[in-house]
Amino acid sequence: MKDHFLRLVLGFFLVISAVLVFVAVLAVRNIDRTMATSDWVNQTHAIILEVEGAFSSSVAGDGALRTFVLTGTARDQAACREALSNSADHLEVTKALTRNAPAQREQVLRLESLLTKQADLARAVMAARQVGSAEALRALEAAAAEPGISDIRRVVEKITSDEMALLAERDTASYRQAQTTRWTVWTGVVVQFLFLAGVAWLIRDDRAARQRVAATLREANEKLELRVRERTAELATSNERLATENLERRWSIQALEHQVHYNQLIINSINDSVFVLTKSLNISRVNPAVSHLTGWEPTELINLPLSRIVQLLPDPAAGAVPLTDPVARALKEGHDLRHRAATIEDKRGARKHVRFTLFPLRDRDKVVGGVAILEEMPLAPTPATSAPSPVRN
């Protein structure tokens, strides 16, 4: 689009330049013509002046000749000669002025011929006057038959009228040239203005288009910046939320680890043997007191049935031996079994007397296992309760 516009503007300027050159060339040529016309007009006026000067001198010479014929004085003879000489001078100038004009040249040659005859006649009359006035008068009468002043006047008038006619014709031509120049210049100016207006319109149109493009671009940039700001804000918010969530998660993990560690500390610090049991009465965890009492390592006891090392002694208060295992029944029914006499077998196979207590482990309303606490008894139980009843599972 930009290249097209530049080409268009460049084209307009080329056309404007061409019109300018054309008008300038035409104007210069017309100025040259006008100057030439002016020279010619001056020359024409000079020809007319010189021809009329020649005629005036000729008339003056003729008058002076006739006076000399009457007076015979040297002064009148000199006046006649001077007038004829002046006439010859004017003729020479006229010939020079019409040197390049063949049409006028012919008339001037005719005038020259008439003036030469007049001069010859005057010389003849002046020679006759030396003889006597009668001789001079006869010579003058004889000259009357020859072409004289009236002929010279006609030729001069012809030359003058021809020159005036040419002058009028060239004035008309000069006026037309001036008009043509005027029209050419004004037309050129108008055309230039039209072209300049066209260029201005093109530039204005292009500028408006560029402004529209710039406005669209600016609007798009603003939208983009707004979107970026919004997105950045969203990301910042999201990042903040993630950071908070991360802190919360780390806090929860820390709190749980702390809680587990604390609970473990509590269990491990109990002096009695603690067995954590599954619902099937298998050992899932023991505290260090168990190892201390039995010599079993925790890894050797995990997943063993509690009955493998612990046996309940018959309850003297209950009388008969129960049909169902009291530990399993307590877990099933979800109640405690407290302070029951029992024995535990250590790693060497020896049995130690303990006091057995069981608490069911509840997760909400559901029993998920139990905790058995064995308190070491320093004395052996009574003979009535010496027959052990293994804890079944």
Add this chain to the structure above:
Amino acid sequence: MKKYILVVDDEADIRDLLAQYLTSNGYRVTTVATAVEAAQAVKQERPDLVISDLQLEDSDGLDMIAHLKETLPDTPMMLLTGVLFDSDVIQNTLSKIVSCYLPKTSSLSEVLANVQRLLAR
């Protein structure tokens, strides 16, 4: 001006997490690990709130709070501990010593809500 909170806990991770969270929520926080350090920190600048664990390396959190209350009678004290107490104990015993009890199993947002509540008094 930002409210100033003193955090007393023997576990560095807990101290760092609490300080980071409370700072990001517009509070100025100082953390110490022992009761002695807490006493020194209080002498340097009176806190607007004290958050303390129960089990400290050199003392009991409740004892420390009792001592701090002698110099900071109007400053709210929060007990934030992993030791879980029954509601009866909280209501009848702890409430007489501390302004607020929270187990460490509480979320940070709960901690923040209680901090804001105590500082708004």
